[in-house]
Amino acid sequence: MLLFRAEEHIDRWCRTRDIGRGATLTPEQGWRLAYDWYKNKLKPEWRRHTLEETEALLASVGLAGPFWNLRD
Amino acid sequence: MVHMIQTSGQFDAFSRDVRLHVFSKAAETGGIPQPPEIAAALGRPQAKVEQALRQLAADKVLILAPNDGNIWAANPFCAVPSPFRVETRGRTYWGICIWDALGIAAALGADAVIRAACGDCSEPMLLEITDGKLTRSEGIIHFAVPAHRWWDNIGFT
Secondary structure (H helix, E strand, C coil): CEEEEEEHHHHHHHHHHHHCCCCCHHHHHHHHHHHHHCCCCCCCCCCCCCCCHHHHHHHHCCCCCCCCCCCC | CCCCCCCCCCCHHHHHHHHHHHHHHHHHHCCCCCHHHHHHHCCHHHHHHHHHHHHHHCCCCEEEECCCEEEEEEECEECCCCCCECCCCCCCCCCCCHHHHEEEEEEEECEEEEEEEEECCCCCEEEEEECEEEEEEEEEEEECHHHHHHCCCCCCC
């Protein structure tokens, strides 16, 4: 996932690679997502998030809909 | 970077030791130790370390480089310079993407300055974390790949 200056930069990046546009987050959403995802990563007792925990995390920062669906 | 979902989830004791060593060194130094250094530090054969790293990669704890068995990323830390540079605690770190760059500040629990570049035009962009808050930011984060396919090609994701 990349950072872009503006919407038209995303559009150009997608167009030049001939790929469809994905989904966008604000930097604040990205920070909240990254914080909850990684805050325990260095702790000895760390373990991966479960599917359900990941779904709850995405929802907690407002990421919902088919693009964010984790189940095939 | 999300580490999903269908993995063994089982770490043996040595894989756990390798994980703790890799991540503690990455946090402490900004550099990621590679198999020879890990083997020397833990006093175990390099082949055993490489086996543990393959297990950790299969469990999506870290990412190996395609051809040589070295660690590319112990997320959120990247082993090589990238367009996502994080300055914190007097050191420089790199993330493989903007999520991981933010994740470095989260994992370290430290104030940080993130020097990124626009994915399109490469213009510099700046974000800052202060006291656990995003205090300066610009731009828009774009996910090109739907969530359930992130690990199909994690390098592209």
